[in-house]
Amino acid sequence: MPRLCELQQAFAEAVIEGKHSAVTSAMAADGSALRSLALYRRLIRNNYAQVLKITYPALHRLVGACYFGVFARGYFKHFPSISGDLFRYGHHLPAWLQRIEAPPLLVELARLEWACHEVHQAADSAPLAPEQLQAMVSADPSRVTIQFHQTARFLSFHVPVHRVWQALQPDASPDAAIDLQLPEEQTGLIVVRSDGKVRVIPLAWLDYRLLEALSQGASIASIERFAREAESGFDFTRLMTTLLNLQVMAGISVKEGICRTPPVS
Amino acid sequence: MSVQHPAPIPAQAGIGLRAQHFREILDAPPPVAWMETHPENYFGNGGAPLRILERIRAQYPLSLHGVGLSLGSTDPIDHAHLRKLKTLIDRFEPAFVSEHLSWSSIGSRFFNDLLPLPYTTESLEHLCARIDEVQTVLKRPILIENITRYLTWRDSPIPEGSFMAEAVKRTGCGILLDLNNVYVNAVNFGLDPLEFLTTLPIEAVQEIHLAGFDRFGRMLIDTHGQPVYPEVWGLYEWATHHFGPRPTLIEWDTNLPPLSVLVEQATQADAILGGCHAAAL
Numbered sequence A: 001m002p003r004l005c006e007l008q009q010a011f012a013e014a015v016i017e018g019k020h021s022a023v024t025s026a027m028a029a030d031g032s033a034l035r036s037l038a039l040y041r042r043l044i045r046n047n048y049a050q051v052l053k054i055t056y057p058a059l060h061r062l063v064g065a066c067y068f069g070v071f072a073r074g075y076f077k078h079f080p081s082i083s084g085d086l087f088r089y090g091h092h093l094p095a096w097l098q099r100i101e102a103p104p105l106l107v108e109l110a111r112l113e114w115a116c117h118e119v120h121q122a123a124d125s126a127p128l129a130p131e132q133l134q135a136m137v138s139a140d141p142s143r144v145t146i147q148f149h150q151t152a153r154f155l156s157f158h159v160p161v162h163r164v165w166q167a168l169q170p171d172a173s174p175d176a177a178i179d180l181q182l183p184e185e186q187t188g189l190i191v192v193r194s195d196g197k198v199r200v201i202p203l204a205w206l207d208y209r210l211l212e213a214l215s216q217g218a219s220i221a222s223i224e225r226f227a228r229e230a231e232s233g234f235d236f237t238r239l240m241t242t243l244l245n246l247q248v249m250a251g252i253s254v255k256e257g258i259c260r261t262p263p264v265s
Numbered sequence B: 001m002s003v004q005h006p007a008p009i010p011a012q013a014g015i016g017l018r019a020q021h022f023r024e025i026l027d028a029p030p031p032v033a034w035m036e037t038h039p040e041n042y043f044g045n046g047g048a049p050l051r052i053l054e055r056i057r058a059q060y061p062l063s064l065h066g067v068g069l070s071l072g073s074t075d076p077i078d079h080a081h082l083r084k085l086k087t088l089i090d091r092f093e094p095a096f097v098s099e100h101l102s103w104s105s106i107g108s109r110f111f112n113d114l115l116p117l118p119y120t121t122e123s124l125e126h127l128c129a130r131i132d133e134v135q136t137v138l139k140r141p142i143l144i145e146n147i148t149r150y151l152t153w154r155d156s157p158i159p160e161g162s163f164m165a166e167a168v169k170r171t172g173c174g175i176l177l178d179l180n181n182v183y184v185n186a187v188n189f190g191l192d193p194l195e196f197l198t199t200l201p202i203e204a205v206q207e208i209h210l211a212g213f214d215r216f217g218r219m220l221i222d223t224h225g226q227p228v229y230p231e232v233w234g235l236y237e238w239a240t241h242h243f244g245p246r247p248t249l250i251e252w253d254t255n256l257p258p259l260s261v262l263v264e265q266a267t268q269a270d271a272i273l274g275g276c277h278a279a280a281l
Helices: A004-017 A033-055 A057-078 A093-099 A104-120 A130-138 A161-167 A205-215 A220-230 A236-246 B019-027 B048-057 B079-092 B121-138 B160-171 B179-189 B193-197 B230-243 B259-280
Strands: A144-148 A152-157 A187-194 A197-203 A249-254 A257-260 B013-016 B035-037 B062-065 B096-100 B103-106 B109-115 B143-145 B174-178 B205-210 B214-216 B219-221 B248-250
Touching: A004 A033, A004 B103, A004 B109, A004 B121, A033 A057, A033 A104, A033 B109, A033 B219, A057 A093, A057 A104, A057 A161, A093 A104, A104 A152, A104 A161, A104 A187, A104 A197, A130 A249, A144 A205, A144 A220, A152 A205, A161 A187, A161 A197, A187 A205, A197 A205, A205 A220, A205 A236, A220 A236, B013 B259, B019 B048, B019 B259, B048 B062, B048 B079, B062 B079, B079 B121, B096 B174, B096 B205, B121 B160, B143 B205, B160 B174, B160 B193, B174 B179, B179 B193, B179 B205, B179 B219, B179 B230, B193 B230, B205 B230, B230 B259, B248 B259
Parallel strands: B013 B035, B013 B248, B035 B062, B062 B096, B096 B143, B143 B174, B174 B205, B205 B248
Antiparallel strands: A144 A249, A152 A187, A187 A197, A249 A257, B103 B109, B214 B219
């Protein structure tokens, strides 16, 4: 009888690589060993396929169970689970779809759904306090940067993938046709969570670039300058109003000092 | 090791808490005594799941039933996982914390399934050391649950019930008795379920699970996707008389029905528990 560690390694080899001999020699010699291993392999794969289905529900609806199952099986082979917590199991699916040259729309839809998945359970943040907003308004804008909530993600795409995502939501009309012929157009989205619900909000492309730059640490003054260079007469006040309405600001830093809202426990 | 005993859940029926039922439970809390959930579903840093669990916890006693600790693995315990579990326990103060008598990872690769251990002296010593480690970190005893298995190890000389009894004796842990698993193993391997059940130390059995199975050919598979079968209800009646009334959970994970079906099953369990309570008077 192999030691416990060897037995577990042999079982893993059998399930992952189909190398049965080491583990079947430790199993009952009643002819059931291969059948048992096949059953475990099936149960394990089904579990992972189910996790991916929960993580990527729109993708599952779009391609159907059969096609999705093919993705899931390939993914299982190349991206083993490394945790008892399955929350991050599907993290590499967009990259995997790209690697197997799946249609680009599927890759983009998967990217969007992964962001939604992360935002769903990201740390809570309190809204910005009025005094912090006041500090932002009264400070030199070249010294002001903004921190965003962890419940906000900026994503850009070459097609308006959110239209397909929206059409695949459970509350969308099941009879509505989904237009998969998306026009090539620079698309900027922000994925946010409010009242526990994840929302995908399209932004005008320039707004997206400016807010995304802010989220990367650009100062207020630098994005204002960039906006005016990109579009004469750009309404910067409107952009700041959009930002406020999104309720995604977690804190404001004024160079040589940080003014941040503590995370909500 | 110094552990404190948690406040007990009443010896009544509860249901497994699943996200698909959140809205319904919040809108109209069902008439069940308690709820159980998988802690791994609440390992995120924030968001709706934690807030909903907070609201539900305010109304019901709670049990946390882990599926990811891989207690029997020969890999080191995942302390990041354990810390997250401890954080949840501190926040939600569950009456029970349970895990499975199984392994699910090796060489840092997880299978996220409940795989059977061979019941050997080596496995017993290993498992007990791991239970000790977990209980020390959590500062409380855990319950370990008997699993279904779909294979037989050639060298597994210790009967499952004796293996669990010895683990209880050595570590002070309790037992979560899954009667559906007992039945499924009994049918699949031609075992006498009472032989297993009568080996368990009576006081150690602190919770009972009831669930349904599916048939695949000649095998029964523990899918948690059907109502409790009559044969399992029969075992439950026997068990409630043998062990006494125990908190009992209706577990349902796949092919999830409306909440009312789970509540009906819990009512059925309560009727059996009620008979047991009455007989004890």
